[in-house]
Amino acid sequence: MQLFTKVRSLLRNLFSWRRVEKDLYEEVHSHLEMLTEENLRAGMGRNEAERAARIELGGIEQVKEEVREQRIGNWIHSVLCDCRFALRQLRKAPGFTAIAVLTLALGIGANAALFAVVESVVLRALPYTHADRLTKGKDLAHRPSARVTAVSGDYASTLGAPLLRGRMVNDDDTASAPPVVAVNESLAKKYFGNMDPLQQQIILGGKETGMEEALTVVGVLGDQVDSKVGGIPDPMIFIPYQQVPTTSLFYQALLTTMVNFVVKTRGDLAVVSAMRTAFHEAAPSLALDNFKTMQQVVDENIFSQRMGLYLTGTFAGLAVLMVVAGLYGVLAQLVSYRRHEIGIRMALGATRQSVAQMILGHGAVLIAAGLGAGILLALAMGQLVSSFLYALRPTDFWTYIGVAISLLAVGLLASVLPARRAASIEPMQALREE
Amino acid sequence: LDPEPTTLLQGTLDLLILKSLVAGELHGLGISRRIKQITSGTFVVKPGSLFPALHRMEEEGWISSFWGDSENNRRAKYYRLTKPGRKQLEVETKRWGRISWAIGQALETT
Numbered sequence: 093m094q095l096f097t098k099v100r101s102l103l104r105n106l107f108s109w110r111r112v113e114k115d116l117y118e119e120v121h122s123h124l125e126m127l128t129e130e131n132l133r134a135g136m137g138r139n140e141a142e143r144a145a146r147i148e149l150g151g152i153e154q155v156k157e158e159v160r161e162q163r164i165g166n167w168i169h170s171v172l173c174d175c176r177f178a179l180r181q182l183r184k185a186p187g188f189t190a191i192a193v194l195t196l197a198l199g200i201g202a203n204a205a206l207f208a209v210v211e212s213v214v215l216r217a218l219p220y221t222h223a224d225r226l227t228k229g230k231d232l233a234h235r236p237s238a239r240v241t242a243v244s245g246d247y248a249s250t251l252g253a254p255l256l257r258g259r260m261v262n263d264d265d266t267a268s269a270p271p272v273v274a275v276n277e278s279l280a281k282k283y284f285g286n287m288d289p290l291q292q293q294i295i296l297g298g299k300e301t302g303m304e305e306a307l308t309v310v311g312v313l314g315d316q317v318d319s320k321v322g323g324i325p326d327p328m329i330f331i332p333y334q335q336v337p338t339t340s341l342f343y344q345a346l347l348t349t350m351v352n353f354v355v356k357t358r359g360d361l362a363v364v365s366a367m368r369t370a371f372h373e374a375a376p377s378l379a380l381d382n383f384k385t386m387q388q389v390v391d392e393n394i395f396s397q398r399m400g401l402y403l404t405g406t407f408a409g410l411a412v413l414m415v416v417a418g419l420y421g422v423l424a425q426l427v428s429y430r431r432h433e434i435g436i437r438m439a440l441g442a443t444r445q446s447v448a449q450m451i452l453g454h455g456a457v458l459i460a461a462g463l464g465a466g467i468l469l470a471l472a473m474g475q476l477v478s479s480f481l482y483a484l485r486p487t488d489f490w491t492y493i494g495v496a497i498s499l500l501a502v503g504l505l506a507s508v509l510p511a512r513r514a515a516s517i518e519p520m521q522a523l524r525e526e
Numbered sequence: 527l528d529p530e531p532t533t534l535l536q537g538t539l540d541l542l543i544l545k546s547l548v549a550g551e552l553h554g555l556g557i558s559r560r561i562k563q564i565t566s567g568t569f570v571v572k573p574g575s576l577f578p579a580l581h582r583m584e585e586e587g588w589i590s591s592f593w594g595d596s597e598n599n600r601r602a603k604y605y606r607l608t609k610p611g612r613k614q615l616e617v618e619t620k621r622w623g624r625i626s627w628a629i630g631q632a633l634e635t636t
Contacts (some may be wrong), residue, residue, distance in 0.1 A: 097587035119603040150574045162582040
């Protein structure tokens with residue numbers, strides 16, 4: 093019931109604005125006349141009666157403005173009025189407007205374009221799903237794939253990977269024993285689904301790789317954090333290193349790539365020198381270097397992601413600063429140019445709030461124009477950049493929406509200070525200055 | 527002797543306007559004069575606070591307005607209490623009772 097009344101008032105205030113205003117005008121004037129009559133009856137002269145009535149009323153326009161501010165939905169109406177007024181004013185000073193809009197457009201456009209670049213280069217490595225499965229030259233994207241690791245020793249327990257099913261491959265799986273593998277949970281889920289992965293056969297490339305024999309799955313390991321921190325774990329296959337045939341491509345890979353040794357200690361021990369000595373005694377011709385704790389390995393891995401975020405943050409910060417400084421400067425100047433006009437408005441009954449809103453309206457119109465031009469600029473820059481930067485998507489809708497909304501908020505914040513300054517102008521002082 | 531006019535406490539104006547309309551419909555000036563009368567001249571409501579309050583209360587649905595003829599055959603906007611307005615008057619009256627009792631208590635404490 094209450095809500096219904098309010099909605100009706102809101103609709104009336106918005107759509108029958110003229111009628112509501114006429115009503116108010118008539119009410120205040122009839123009030124004034126009744127006051128005058130009262131004074132006449134009390135024995136005052138005509139002029140004196142009117143004067144006293146006006147003094148008691150306290151300014152027709154002021155009273156009307158006070159009433160307007162009580163109306164439901166008044167702010168919608170006054171925002172529209174302020175924006176229309178701002179548009180008219182800005183059209184009258186095209187040079188000034190052009191510079192203001194250009195400053196904002198540059199800030200906004202640079203921000204959007206830089207964000208699009210950083211977003212596609214750093215935050216999203218390649219615009220394909222499973223980019224890691226793509227191989228140059230051949231389309232292997234639709235074949236099952238996995239990372240293959242040759243392991244020895246007590247791999248699973250050293251890395252703390254839990255054994256979910258079956259057994260882990262170990263040093264007993266020699267070259268002459270039946271070829272076996274362990275897989276991780278991701279692989280089991282992805283390629284075997286609901287089937288029991290144990291005793292399934294896996295062929296790693298067959299003739300292409302020299303791994304012609306089918307390998308039997310004997311165990312399933314829990315997924316571990318490996319190369320992609322925070323990403324979806326890759327499907328992995330663990331082969332006992334003794335069972336990698338010397339004729340296969342995998343053996344070549346084993347010889348040419350680096351071998352990682354993982355050592356797990358109880359407590360915080362300095363194992364580096366001990367390891368180096370032991371390794372040197374066992375294999376004097378090989379070098380063992382690049383010692384890292386697991387924490388370091390993880391940290392290096394997420395470094396590039398962090399770097400990207402820092403970069404984005406810095407760029408965005410700079411562009412935001414540009415927008416804030418530009419808009420603040422423009423509006424502050426506007427307020428100082430129009431001190432006199434604002435003084436007249438206030439003398440005629442404009443409240444401090446409505447003056448502040450008027451300046452905010454200017455700010456909003458400038459930001460809107462700047463956003464429009466800035467987004468066009470960003471699109472153009474994006475096209476330019478994407479012509480020499482691979483995989484950039486210059487028209488990422490949500491990036492633009494996000495940039496637009498946040499800059500709108502920032503811009504309005506930057507308008508608050510000049511608006512407050514305008515609202516604090518003393519009409520008497522401003523009028524006397526001219 | 528007129529007592530010195532006092533500024534209205536926040537929220538008291540609504541109560542006084544609602545109360546002044548209990549006896550029947552009144553126009554703005556009538557409400558203002560009636561408040562002066564029932565408070566023995568303690569509260570003089572200026573149009574600058576009266577009209578905004580009337581319009582706000584009308585939008586709240588506590589009072590409704592219509593155009594009519596004044597005692598001197600002049601067109602004037604009249605206000606009358608609505609049903610939600612009467613309920614609101616009860617609420618405000620109770621609230622005011624609590625406030626004045628509490629202030630009285632506070633002032634009596636030594």
